[in-house]
Amino acid sequence: MRIDVLSLFPDFIRQCAQVGVVGRAVERGLLTVEPWNPRDFATDNYRRVDDRPFGGGPGMVMLPEPLSACLAAARAASALPARVIYLSPQGKPLTQAKARELAALPRLVMVCGRYEGLDERFIEKEIDEELSIGDYVLSGGELAAAVVIDAVGRLQAGALNDAESAEQDSFEDGLLDCPHYTRSESLGTEGVPAVLLSGDHAKIARWRRQQSLGRTWLRRPDLLEGRVLDKKDAALLAE
Ligand code: SAM
Numbered sequence: 001m002r003i004d005v006l007s008l009f010p011d012f013i014r015q016c017a018q019v020g021v022v023g024r025a026v027e028r029g030l031l032t033v034e035p036w037n038p039r040d041f042a043t044d045n046y047r048r049v050d051d052r053p054f055g056g057g058p059g060m061v062m063l064p065e066p067l068s069a070c071l072a073a074a075r076a077a078s079a080l081p082a083r084v085i086y087l088s089p090q091g092k093p094l095t096q097a098k099a100r101e102l103a104a105l106p107r108l109v110m111v112c113g114r115y116e117g118l119d120e121r122f123i124e125k126e127i128d129e130e131l132s133i134g135d136y137v138l139s140g141g142e143l144a145a146a147v148v149i150d151a152v153g154r155l156q157a158g159a160l161n162d163a164e165s166a167e168q169d170s171f172e173d174g175l176l177d178c179p180h181y182t183r184s185e186s187l188g189t190e191g192v193p194a195v196l197l198s199g200d201h202a203k204i205a206r207w208r209r210q211q212s213l214g215r216t217w218l219r220r221p222d223l224l225e226g227r228v229l230d231k232k233d234a235a236l237l238a239e
Contacts, residue, residue, distance in 0.1 A: 001105065001156055002032045004074040004082070005145050006067065007112040008049065010035035016146040025159035033149060034077065038062070041069035050115050059116035067122050071109065080107040084128045087112055087141035087148070091130030094148065096171035098131070102148070103155035110148060112141030174223055178211035210236040 005013045017026050017033035025031040039047050043065070050060040075082060083105055092098070102108060111118065111127065133144045153159060160166055170177040181192045189197060195207045213236055216223050229237065
């Protein structure tokens with residue numbers, strides 16, 4: 001998969017593509033992350049990428065011309081068809097299902113806003129989808145882009161090692177993950193539920209499912225709304 005990112009802070013985007021699972025996906029050739037700086041496409045002497053808003057008021061707005069030229073260059077860098085996303089607090093919320101959908105695409109181009117955001121005409125003309133990482137306002141889209149790169153990058157086939165398999169993670173089947181314990185030198189098996197030490201894999205799977213259901217019910221009941229539990233799950237939750 002290829003991800004191009006339009007950002008005034010290309011070094012930040014470059015860094016994001018170098019660490020952890022995403023860095024490994026890049027090293028393994030599963031993912032390419034390419035930053036593009038709209039400032040490189042500004043045509044005036046000051047390399048301006050923003051201007052005051054029509055109608056007055058505080059803040060600056062990102063100019064459409066450098067963005068359009070930058071996007072055209074990014075598009076032309078690969079023949080792969082791209083979905084163009086503007087990271088915006090006004091976008092649809094990023095969910096695990098959305099991350100899966102995006103991870104299956106050959107190419108994403110993400111546009112990071114700064115200041116008050118982008119000129120609306122650029123959004124209308126060029127953007128396929130607006131995506132938000134939550135109901136709060138960041139000062140720029142770079143952190144949101146980093147979130148998308150990570151959520152999507154780790155889903156590329158071969159990015160995760162077996163031990164980190166994504167299938168059991170929270171939200172994958174609409175539930176939160178179960179708690180995890182490991183061999184702690186100082187704590188030993190203290191506080192570890194006995195079933196996890198039993199070696200009985202069927203019982204362990206049952207316990208994990210029950211924990212997932214219980215946690216979801218307690219912490220995120222909204223995830224269970226409208227969900228019809230099968231008999232097995234309903235019985236586990238009722239226990
Ligand atoms: N005036 C805009 C509004 O109220 O909708 C906010 C602009 S914000 C200060 C600057 C940039 O940060 C936005 O253009 C967007 O790219 C990014 N941004 C801020 N919050 C975000 C969020 N929750 N999700 C994704 N991107 C966000």
